[in-house]
Amino acid sequence: xxxxxxxxxxxxxxxxxxxxxxxxxxxxxxxxxxxxxxxxxxxxxxxxxxxxxxxxxxxxxxxxxxxxxxxxxxxxxxxxxxxxxxxxxxxxxxxxxxxxxxxxxxxxxxxxxxxxxxxxxxxxxxxxxxxxxxxxxxxxxxxxxxxxxxxxxxxxxxxxxxxxxxxxxxxxxxxxxxxxxxxxxxxxxxxxxxxxxxxxxxxxxxxxxxxxxxxxxxxxxxxxxxxxxxxxxxxxxxxxxxxxxxxxxxxxxxxxxxxxxxxxxxxxxxxxxxxxxxxxxxxxxxxxxxxxxxxxxxxxxxxxxxxxxxxxxxxxxxxxxxxxxxxxxxxxxxxxxxxxxxxxxx
Ligand code: EPU
Numbered sequence: 119x120x121x122x123x124x125x126x127x128x129x130x131x132x133x134x135x136x137x138x139x140x141x142x143x144x145x146x147x148x149x150x151x152x153x154x155x156x157x158x159x160x161x162x163x164x165x166x167x168x169x170x171x172x173x174x175x176x177x178x179x180x181x182x183x184x185x186x187x188x189x190x191x192x193x194x195x196x197x198x199x200x201x202x203x204x205x206x207x208x209x210x211x212x213x214x215x216x217x218x219x220x221x222x223x224x225x226x227x228x229x230x231x232x233x234x235x236x237x238x239x240x241x242x243x244x245x246x247x248x249x250x251x252x253x254x255x256x257x258x259x260x261x262x263x264x265x266x267x268x269x270x271x272x273x274x275x276x277x278x279x280x281x282x283x284x285x286x287x288x289x290x291x292x293x294x295x296x297x298x299x300x301x302x303x304x305x306x307x308x309x310x311x312x313x314x315x316x317x318x319x320x321x322x323x324x325x326x327x328x329x330x331x332x333x334x335x336x337x338x339x340x341x342x343x344x345x346x347x348x349x350x351x352x353x354x355x356x357x358x359x360x361x362x363x364x365x366x367x368x369x370x371x372x373x374x375x376x377x378x379x380x381x382x383x384x385x386x387x388x389x390x391x392x393x394x395x396x397x398x399x400x401x402x403x404x405x406x407x408x409x410x411x412x413x414x415x416x417x418x419x420x421x422x423x424x425x426x427x428x429x430x431x432x433x434x435x436x437x438x439x440x441x442x443x444x445x446x447x448x449x450x451x452x453x454x455x456x457x458x459x460x461x462x463x464x
Contacts, residue, residue, distance in 0.1 A: 125149050125156060125160035125163045126149060126150070127148070127149050127160070127165060127166065127189070128147065128148045128149070128150075129146065130144050130145075131144060131148030131190060132144050133145055133182060133190065136174050136177045136190070136192060137174070137177035137180055137182050138176065138240055138241075138356035138361060138362055139360040139361065139362055139429050139433075139438065140356075140360035141181075141183075143182045143184060143185050143186065144185045144186070145172065145185070145186045145188065145189070145190035146185070146186065146188055146189070147165070147166055147169070147190070148190040148191075148192055149191055149192065150192045151192060151193050151195060151215075152194050152196070152215075153195070154195070154268065157191065157268055157303070158273050160189065160191060161189075161191075161270050161273060162273065166188075169187070169189050170186075170187070170189070171188055171191060172186050172188060172189070173191045173193060173244075174191065174192050174193065175193050175214065175241055175244050175245040176240055176241035176242045176245060177241075178241035178245070178363065179241060179248070179249055179362055179460070179461045180362070180463075180464060181435045181438055181439065181459075181462070181464065182464055183434070183435030183436050183439060183464060184435065184436075186464065193214050193244055193301065194215040195213035195214050195216075195244075195303055195304070196215055197213040197216070197304075198210065198211065198213065198216055198224060199211055200230070201306065203311075205311075206310060206311055206312075207308045207310045207311055208309045209307070209309075210225060210230060210306065210309060211304055211305070211307075212243040212305055212307075213244075213304050214242060214244025214245075214301075214302045214304055215243070215244065216242060216243040217241075217242060218236070218239050218240070218251070221233075222236055223237070223342070225307075225309065226338055231309065231313045231337075231338030232261050232313060233307065234338045234339070234341045234345065235255055235256035235316050235319075235322075235345055236253055236254075237342045237346050237349070238345060238346050238349045238350070239251050239363075240363065244301075244304075244305065245302075247259075247265055247285070247305060248290060248293060248302070249288045249290065249293065249460065250286065250288060250289060250290050252287070252288065253349075254316070254319040254321070254345050255316040255317075255318055255319040257287075259280060259285030259290075261307045261308060261309060262280050262283070262305070262306075262307060262308065263280070263306040263307060264277055264278060264279045264280070264305075264306050265277070265304065265306065266302070266303050266304045267301060267302045267303060268300065268301045269299060269300055271299065275303075276300070278291075287367070287368075287370070287397075288460055313338065315336050315337075315341055316341070317331075321348045322341070322344055322345060325347055325348050326341070329343070329344060331344075351422070352423050353420075353422075354420055354422075354426065354428055359420075359428045359430070360428060360429030361427060361428045361429065362460075363426060363461075364400075364401075365425060365426060365442060365459060365460060365461065366400045366442075366457040366459060367400065367457075367458050367459075367460050368389075368398060368399055368400045369397070369398050369400060369403075369455050369457060369458065370396065371395065371455060372395055372396070373390075373394055375396075375455075376388055376396035379398075379455075383406070383453075385402075386399075387399035387402040400425050401423055402424075403449050403452075403453055404424040404425065404449060404457075405424040407448040407452055410424040414437065414440060414444065415437050416429060416431055416432045416433035417429060417430070417433040417437040417438045417440070417441040419441070419445070427441060427442060435463075435464075442459060
């Protein structure tokens with residue numbers, strides 16, 4: 119291995135600033151990746167051969183319960199550009215380490231609408247496809263063209279299209295068969311030239327109406343601004359109060375179970391799905407069990423959105439998982455519904 123190929127590994131690296139819960143854990147080794155060549159050098163470095171790898175972007179979707187005995191890859195690849203256009207769409211590529219929200223703001227500034235509903239989601243571009251981020255009536259998968267990723271085992275660069283990524287609700291190939299196998303290095307989005315607003319989500323429609331957009335069709339910037347306002351009002355800023363956004367997915371149950379629950383709980387918030395099943399608002403279920411605002415030690419349920427667990431200062435990943443388990447038990451006992459964690463728990 120030549121000198122230029124050897125990776126700049128840092129031993130005993132603190133991850134507190136690399137996970138939005140702010141858990142104070144360390145990685146046995148870490149390597150900051152600013153160029154693809156550094157990624158290849160890091161995964162081939164004999165000092166870390168055989169060790170587990172943890173890919174960290176913004177760290178907004180992980181629960182680190184203990185020190186990580188392996189190599190943390192801190193993805194800091196930057197760059198974004200309009201790569202091509204055809205009659206129907208613009209194609210915009212962003213490197214995996216670009217902060218998601220800044221990227222969305224930049225597309226709008228370039229006159230390329232289409233991602234505005236996903237404003238203010240914490241994390242990086244490279245993390246977006248893994249859980250197929252979504253909010254206020256839009257999922258990233260609807261604007262996705264392809265991505266480039268490095269396969270850890272071989273160092274091969276692969277290009278995956280939407281079909282290969284198998285996007286679902288907060289789900290993709292990278293949470294299943296592809297788990298821990300790839301590092302995403304860039305993502306290309308397809309932004310249709312015929313733009314139509316997605317403004318139907320209740321909280322968003324209310325905010326737009328309050329901003330004077332009740333009758334008229336809102337523009338992309340108005341939607342962006344409204345999403346930012348709604349998120350700021352409901353969701354805690356991870357820089358102020360450690361959290362990983364929604365801690366649980368909204369569970370999807372069959373129609374019979376949903377109907378039975380509705381008889382007992384007429385206020386139950388539910389969304390019929392295309393396949394006949396019904397998605398339930400986990401925040402409502404947790405709230406109904408009385409958990410909103412409650413804490414267990416330094417881990418707590420956010421007081422404005424019961425789906426968000428927070429670190430009030432000094433909590434560990436174990437504390438948050440203990441709180442999550444207590445909530446899961448209550449929701450299962452009361453409603454017969456199993457809540458599944460959204461972030462990756464390590
Ligand atoms: N609700 C309550 N109590 C609560 C929280 C919610 O009764 O404490 C009710 C609300 O009144 C509303 C319903 O539950 O009727 C849904 O709440 P909300 O609109 O806040 O959305 P959500 O289903 O809780 C999902 C996403 C969020 C996303 C919003 C907006 C998931 C797991 N979460 O939350 O995504 O921002 O919709 O689209 O799908 C994230 O994934 O990290 C995230 C924040």
